[in-house]
Amino acid sequence: MSDEIIRLTGIYKSFAGVRALIDVDLTIERSRIHCLVGENGCGKSTLIKIISGVYTRDAGRVVINGKEFDELHPITSIREGIQVIYQDFSLFPNLTVAENIALNEQLAEGRRLVNWREVRRIAQEALARIEVDIPLNARVEDVSVANKQLIAIAKALRQNAQLIIMDEPTSALTEREVRALFSVIRRLQQTGIAFLFVSHKLNEVLEISETIAVMRNGRIVSVGDRSEYDTERLTFEMTGQKIAERNYEFTPDVGAPALLRVEGLNAGAALRDVSLEVRAGEIVGVTGLLGSGRTELALALFGLLTVDSGDIYVENKPVRIRSVQDAIAHGIGYVPEDRLTEGLFLEQSIGRNVVVRTVERLRGALGFTDLQKMDAQVKEWVGSLRIKTGNPDLPAKTLSGGNQQRVVLAKWLASNPRILILNGPTVGVDVGSKNELHEMIKRLAGEGMGLLVISDDIPELLQTCNRILLLRHGRIVEEIMPPQTDANELAAKLVEG
Amino acid sequence: MNRLLRSNEVLVAVTIVGLCLIVGISNPVFFTVGNIFDLMRSSIVMGIFAMGVLIVIVSGGIDVSFTAIAVFALYSTVRLLNAYAPEAPFWLAFVIAGAIGFGLGMINAFFIARFNLPTLIVTLGTMSMFHGFLLFAIGNTIVRDLPPSLTAFSRATLVQVQMERGVANLHPAIFFTAVIAVLVWLLMDFTMLGRGVYALGGARDAAERAGFNIRRIQYFIYGLVGLLSGFGGMIYGSLNRQANPQDIVGSELNVIAAVVLGGASLTGGRGTVIGSLLGVALVVIANNSLILIGVPSVWQRVVIGLIILVGTGVPAIQERRARRRTGGSASGPTQPLQAAPAAD
Structure with a gap:
């Protein structure tokens, strides 16, 4: 048997006249970690679905394990050892870990009855193979995202996976969990299993992969060994343009009072004696591991977390923030990390999402909403934030990640906050949109807003912030100036302790 | 299997015991064999309905048409037998009622599976349709003369206990x-x-x-729900010795409430047979016994509503608290992405 698991040549695929894949060649070798990178909508997902047999190609050849397939059905693909782990993991939250691992296998064997002892045995073996320990009787909804991922891998292995395709596997994991995942992957690689990572987190792609394929607008524009790439080249290949991020420079206006000043904030074990200052035009980064209190800090400033003690001043005036309404009244805005559950009404139109915070101001005669005024405002924001949509009346869920994040931003900007807290502003956003969001953040600061950027994306912190606060166990342990550090040093500081 | 569910079942069981003690102490009639047999008799039909409802709810759907199916099956079977085979054995009545119920259930299934419509909308529609069709096309008068075999069945006893006044009978349909x-x-x-039903309800x-x-x-x-509803309707008619086309319909929410009380989640994926049976027991005891401790019958609905509210509310709040403690949350302001306990 050759070392190739899959060889795709000249694959074409169109949807209703839109060309999604154009002349795609891709080879995946045994025992190798491959990465497929590209911006949203470049055709990555389509390509995966061709490999997994979900979509039928329009033209091209597919050879799997040396056999040529004229037609590839999902079941054939699975039988040939190709397993796709989607972002939602395809797990059943209401069932136990053991059953989740064993269910597919039992189903594939055409069983009619469930042998619970067998289920446990299968699950035990599967978890032992990846050397992790997860309680078999726990319900999947009660385990962490990282464990869900490992369960999905264990499940794939039980079905004789030769190639495991992972769609954005690290988007919901913390730094530490990503390490753990990578070590499992490297171990499995030793046993002959190939991986295809689909990702847009460039630093992770560069760390784990051995072969990199970059897609842009439906084509594979570049393939090669890991050693041929660095962040700059990957960014260039993905976007087709050179994006050079400049650092953000801030010159304080000595006379003006700080926009936001926090003194001795305490909240249970989450925040301990936190003091900080944000001046007009500043972009202050807040970083730390999960559990360090970084999100709690944002929630406390936005009135969503009750604090035990501490003072908050807005432009030197002491304020009390006990609710979201208080925070908004004092000009504080918050863009949550999980834009899908916290930031957006996904089923509602883009336009309505933009104006939801300010709908009070759109009140016309008789107290009804002035629809013309609303349309004008929506149009203005869609234009100035470059939200890519054909029609702001479409539901927000039709937008890509980066554009959704922009709608959340627009929503907050529409209420003219003076202090804006951004939690993980570019989580799940591709590199092109990420740069645009960074530019937007800098522009806002340039216009005199004070920003607090909570993130564990180290390049992001270094490129956008003029100061970075490091949190550990609820305390600010260090203030870092980006020009005086680099990514490696910051990363080391982040995990130490 | 899962502690939460267990504790929910235990909670219902404890509530039942508590309610029994309160009712029994203030009125000793409650603990007489006669009353207990009455309670069991009242649980027979509701128990069967609850099994069907449980399966639907676990699958993530909801069916409000099963009562209409039940009365449709009962009434048309009785009319059919009276007209063409008054001497038919009682099991034939069940076969026919089951077949009618199954057929009507398949109509629900057709709309739900074929057109992928929301189950509540479909069954709300078919409930009106089935019941309306029954009243309009098959009949709207009460049939008091059941075929003799069914009348005999209604008199069957499994256990007979001599009481001070008369006898207490336990009907064999409890076996059913x-x-x-x-x-x-x-x-x-x-x-x-x-x-697969659990899987469908958990993540389609x-x-x-x-x-x-x-x-x-x-x-x-x-x-299956249709089939069970047909059986349930037939038993209901036999026990009451009449086929009233206005019966049963209207009790669907009681059954659904019983199943939900027993720990089934309306969002699907969760629910057990034991829990549902306990839920039925609780609702039946509350329904039949409040009168014994002097709660006026008009207040019974209020009390039952309260039990449902507390019974389903408390576990939900407990679950939310438990989640918050472990740091994960499906709804709260903390980040779902950080559901794992901090490792640092």
Whole structure:
């Protein structure tokens, strides 16, 4: 048997006249970690679905394990050892870990009855193979995202996976969990299993992969060994343009009072004696591991977390923030990390999402909403934030990640906050949109807003912030100036302790 | 299997014991054999309905048409037998009622599986349709003369206890409910089909990807609910010795409430046979016994509503608290992405 698991040549695929894949060649070798990178909508997902047999190609050849397939059905693909782990993991939250691992296998064997002892045995073996320990009787909804991922891998292995395709596997994991995942992957690689990572987190792609394929607008524009790439080249290949991020420079206006000043904030074990200052035009980064209190800090400033003690001043005036309404009244805005559950009404139109915070101001005669005024405002924001949509009346869920994040931003900007807290502003956003969001953040600061950027994306912190606060166990342990550090040093500081 | 569910079942069981003690102490009649047999008799039909409702709710759907199916099956079977085969044995009545129920259930299944419509909308529609069709096309008068075999069946006794005044009878139909409950339990916990119902209710997309035939499972579910409703309706008519086309319809929410009280989640994926039976027991005891401690019958609905509210509210709040403690949350302001306990 050759070392190739899959060889795709000249694959074409169109949807209703839109060309999604154009002349795609891709080879995946045994025992190798491959990465497929590209911006949203470049055709990555389509390509995966061709490999997994979900979509039928329009033209091209597919050879799997040396056999040529004229037609590839999902079941054939699975039988040939190709397993796709989607972002939602395809797990059943209401069932136990053991059953989740064993269910597919039992189903594939055409069983009619469930042998619970067998289920446990299968699950035990599967978890032992990846050397992790997860309680078999726990319900999947009660385990962490990282464990869900490992369960999905264990499940794939039980079905004789030769190639495991992972769609954005690290988007919901913390730094530490990503390490753990990578070590499992490297171990499995030793046993002959190939991986295809689909990702847009460039630093992770560069760390784990051995072969990199970059897609842009439906084509594979570049393939090669890991050693041929660095962040700059990957960014260039993905976007087709050179994006050079400049650092953000801030010159304080000595006379003006700080926009936001926090003194001795305490909240249970989450925040301990936190003091900080944000001046007009500043972009202050807040970083730390999960559990360090970084999100709690944002929630406390936005009135969503009750604090035990501490003072908050807005432009030197002491304020009390006990609710979201208080925070908004004092000009504080918050863009949550999980834009899908916290930031957006996904089923509602883009336009309505933009104006939801300010709908009070759109009140016309008789107290009804002035629809013309609303349309004008929506149009203005869609234009100035470059939200890519054909029609702001479409539901927000039709937008890509980066554009959704922009709608959340627009929503907050529409209420003219003076202090804006951004939690993980570019989580799940591709590199092109990420740069645009960074530019937007800098522009806002340039216009005199004070920003607090909570993130564990180290390049992001270094490129956008003029100061970075490091949190550990609820305390600010260090203030870092980006020009005086680099990514490696910051990363080391982040995990130490 | 899961502590939360267990504790929910224990909670219901404790509530039942508590309620029994309160009622029994203030009125000793409660603990007489006669009363207990009465309670069991009242649970027979509701228990059967609850098994069907449980399966639907676990699959993530809801069926409000089963009462209409039940009365449709009962009434048309009785009219049919009276007209063409008054001497038919009682089991034939059950076969016919079951077949009618199954057929009507398949109509639900057709709309739900074929057109992928929301189950509540479909069954709300079919409930009106089935009941309206029954009243309009088959009959709207009460039939008091059942075929003799059914009348005999209604008088059957499993256990007879001599009381001070008269005798207390336990009807053998309780066996029917018990057998159905055991079969549903085996189906749900030990067959791939049953696990498919749980999988469908837990994550539909994942179930599809795993290779479950969702449509077939849905046809099975709604067909089975129809079948059970047909049986339930027939037993109801036999026990009451009449077929009233206005009966049963209107009690669907009581049954659904009983199943939810027993720990089934309206969002699907969760629910057990034992829990549902306990829920039925609680609702039946509350229904039949409040009068014994002097709660006026107009207040019974209020009390039952309160039990449902507290019974389903407390576990939900407990669950939310538990989640918050472990740091994860499905709804609160903390980040779902950080559901794992901090490792640093």
